[in-house]
Structure formats: C-alpha cells, structure tokens
Amino acid sequence: MRVVVAPDSFKGSLSAADVCAAAEAGVRRAVPAAEVVAVPMADGGEGTLDCFLAARGGEEVEVAAADPLGRPVKARYALSGDGRSAVVELAAASGLPLVEDVPADPLGASTAGTGELIADAVRRGARDVLVCIGGSASTDGGAGLLGALGVRFLDAAGNDLPPGGAALARLARIDDSGLPAEVRATRFRVACDVTNPLVGPSGAAAVFGPQKGASPDQVRELDAALTVFADVLAARGGVRVHDLPGAGAAGGTCGGLVGVLGAEPAAGAALVAEAVGLPAALAGADLVITGEGRVDGQSAGGKVVSAVAALAKERGVPAVALAGGVVPPFGELHELGLTAAFSIADGPRTLDELKAGAAPLLAALAEQVTRLHAR
Structure with missing residues (x-):
C-alpha cells in the first residue's frame, strides 16, 4: 500500500x-x-521554506539584506539540491515584524531586501523562483524588489526615485535595460492568497495600508501613487495590472512582478504543491x-x-x-x-x-x- x-x-x-x-x-x-x-x-505563507527543504532537500541560504527601512538584516531562502529552483518568502526580509521596533513608515517602506534574496538565488543558478508574498511592511508595488534586481524607476527628469510607495506618484519611466540576462531567463511564480486588485477601494493601499500604519490620507496618497505605477506599466508593455486579481497582494508586489517580469501568480497551495x-x-x-x-x-x-x-x-x-x-x-x-x-x-x-x-x-x-x- x-x-x-x-x-x-x-x-x-x-x-x-x-x-x-x-x-x-x-x-x-x-x-x-x-x-x-x-x-x-504550506499555502505559500509562513513555513513554505521548511516544506520545500523537507520535500526536495537542498540548502537553506542566509544572506545579508535590507529590512523595509533599509537597515541590515539576515534573511534566509531555500535553494534546491540541484540549485535550479528557489523559494523566497517576502516576509523574511520585508515583513512587518522586522519593523515593529520603530514607528511605521507606510510611505517609505521598501521591498528591496526581498529583491536582494532573489538576486542571490539567481546568481547561484536558480532559474525557477517561487516568491511567497504575505506579511509585507511595504506598499511600494514591488518597486524596491525590482530595483534590487536592476530595474530603475525614474521621474520626468530622469532621476531615480527614492524608496517607498509614495515616490511612485512621480514615476515617469521604467528602465529595465540593466536587468541581468540571467534574471530575464528566470521563471518567476508568485504564491498569492488574496484576490485584491492593485488599486481602488479593494486595492493594496485601501485594504492593507492601514495594517502597515497608513492613515486615511496616506492610503489615498499610496493608492494614487500605485495608479501612476500601473499606468506607466500599461503604457510601457501593455500589461494592465490595475484590476488584476491578486495584484494588490503584499502592497502591490504581485502587480509589479507580473507587470515587469511577467511573473505567474497563482493560489499559494497549488504553487507549493508543484514546488x-x-x-x-x-x-x-x-x-x-x-x-x-x-x-x-x-x-x-x-x-x-x-x-x-x-x-x-x-x-x-x-x-x-x-x-x-x-x-x-x-x-x-x-x-x-x-x-x-x-x-x-x-x-x-x-x-x-x-x-x-x-x-x-x-x-x-x-x-x-x-x-x-x-x-
């Protein structure tokens, strides 16, 4: 039997x-x-790394990264035994618990640390990366994550935007010319357990912003900034993530990954089952x-x-x-x-x-x- x-x-x-x-x-x-x-x-949230390692073997990798406020932190991800697959939990470097010791910064918090984990996995040879999003401290549309991989977010004068979701209100152009070839060759999947769109009354800022310390005025500011982000994405490549189910997950990180890297979002448990x-x-x-x-x-x-x-x-x-x-x-x-x-x-x-x-x-x-x- x-x-x-x-x-x-x-x-x-x-x-x-x-x-x-x-x-x-x-x-x-x-x-x-x-x-x-x-x-x-697991369903793509907490515990997914351990499930991946238990089922597939491999290596738990710990690297230096930035927390949501740019402070140094040690974070881990999982790399398969053959080095071709990786599982990254966004909360490991960009989660709310990492910034509970300081006042919330909903406008400036960034997902850059998660991008650093992904970049390390890709440098080691991973070409299939499962990004488990949840528990994010940021509402930056994944701009910090993408920036750590080599994407630039520029204002009308060609200057790089500072970290955080609020800065996206000044976004004029996305430049991915610095994206390494190995990142372009990587398949990205996003384990997502919500269906919220990127913007609007059910979007990332409106629903999840208050959990990250955003006031009503800041929620409106972040929603407007994410709308600009989505508009630039649509004008750039024809990918409309404004109302894409799940795009609002983790402060819009899912929408950014889909819009820039062509990531594949799906229910977390189904992706974990495959992984x-x-x-x-x-x-x-x-x-x-x-x-x-x-x-x-x-x-x-x-x-x-x-x-x-x-x-x-x-x-x-x-x-x-x-x-x-x-x-x-x-x-x-x-x-x-x-x-x-x-x-x-x-x-x-x-x-x-x-x-x-x-x-x-x-x-x-x-x-x-x-x-x-x-x-």
Whole structure:
C-alpha cells in the first residue's frame, strides 16, 4: 500500500512535518509494510521554506539584506539540491515584524531586501523562483524588489526615485535595460492568497495600508501613487495590472512582478504543491492523507486541503483530510476531490487539550482511516 501524507501545519500545535510524522505512525500501525511518502505542505505563507527543504532537500541560504527601512538584516531562502529552483518568502526580509521596533513608515517602506534574496538565488543558478508574498511592511508595488534586481524607476527628469510607495506618484519611466540576462531567463511564480486588485477601494493601499500604519490620507496618497505605477506599466508593455486579481497582494508586489517580469501568480497551495513535487509523489498512490488545523467551507478557497484533493482527484486517488476542527459545508471540497474529512477529537475536548494531544490523536485517526482503505 502506498500512502501519501501531504498536510499543512496545525498552527499553534504541529508543524507540517510533525503532522506527517504522526500520520505516518498511524499508517504503519495499520499496515506495517506500507510505503509512506511524506510531503509537508504550506499555502505559500509562513513555513513554505521548511516544506520545500523537507520535500526536495537542498540548502537553506542566509544572506545579508535590507529590512523595509533599509537597515541590515539576515534573511534566509531555500535553494534546491540541484540549485535550479528557489523559494523566497517576502516576509523574511520585508515583513512587518522586522519593523515593529520603530514607528511605521507606510510611505517609505521598501521591498528591496526581498529583491536582494532573489538576486542571490539567481546568481547561484536558480532559474525557477517561487516568491511567497504575505506579511509585507511595504506598499511600494514591488518597486524596491525590482530595483534590487536592476530595474530603475525614474521621474520626468530622469532621476531615480527614492524608496517607498509614495515616490511612485512621480514615476515617469521604467528602465529595465540593466536587468541581468540571467534574471530575464528566470521563471518567476508568485504564491498569492488574496484576490485584491492593485488599486481602488479593494486595492493594496485601501485594504492593507492601514495594517502597515497608513492613515486615511496616506492610503489615498499610496493608492494614487500605485495608479501612476500601473499606468506607466500599461503604457510601457501593455500589461494592465490595475484590476488584476491578486495584484494588490503584499502592497502591490504581485502587480509589479507580473507587470515587469511577467511573473505567474497563482493560489499559494497549488504553487507549493508543484514546488515540493507533490504531483510526482502521487503516482501510484492508494490513499492521500491531508489536513490542516480546521477544515470548513473556506478550505475550498485555495488552501492546502483543496489543492491536495484536486491533484488526488486527477489521479483517481481517495483523499482524506484530518483536522482539529471539521465544520460543514463540504460540498465544494467534495467536488474538488476530497473524499471525506474527520476531526481528531475523540470526544469532548477543549482547544488547549486538542493542541496538546494533537500528535497521538492524529496517529490514532490515521490508523483507522488507513484500515478502512487497506487492501
């Protein structure tokens, strides 16, 4: 029997790798000779680097970079064993937690540090870069990131703009002539977990700006600046990112990556599944066990359970989700390919009790699910 275990973490309780270990223990109690393939998953946010390294091996690379305010910081990314693929989490160098010690600077904060991580990966030979965006401290449309790769953002007099989203109000021209050939040859994918457009009432500044300390006046200023940015992008290459779903993610970073580098945005879990090799792991599987802390109606919206279930359905493999909480409706999940979902609770328990006992409860449930599917 071949069982693939591909869960997300149970936040506040178990990492994705811990969930895999517990589920594998249960599977082996049911079928000692089972072939168990562990593929820790994530949705493109926190934990994606560790999932990539656990599934693909490779190297965790730490480099010096700039935080959102330009201060030096050490940040890490993941490089595959063959050096051809990399996973970069924007929050590692450009995240809000890095600037919690100082007053917010929503107008001047930059994503340059993330660009430095990407540049290092490309210099080392990576030609397929997955950028996981989320938790950004900046609303600069990814201009800082792109600048660190060699793109120049110029005003009407030909001067380089200073860091930050507000400066984009003076943007007149984007010059990518200094972009290295190896960057141009790299495939960029963006793991995005929101569908907000770049500008407007649902855009990057309006929805996420206040979380980064922007006042109502600053939100309006940033939205106007991002509109100028989008207009210049459209005039330059015909790529319209103003209302592109997901373009507003991470302060508009997704829109900038799409508009300048032709990046491919997609739901985070689906991109992570490809990056960690889940499609190949599913070959010949008899059962797929997935899961996350809570499975409910929102799980169908691009989360790990839905991504794993969809891949399993394509291959005709039953997919079962194990979770701390299981709350209907499940109609959309079943349509996507999820066979069933079960809670690890073996009776009335508090949340703290479930968290404390998650590993043995998971193992016990995985054993029963495996027995049900064993040949």
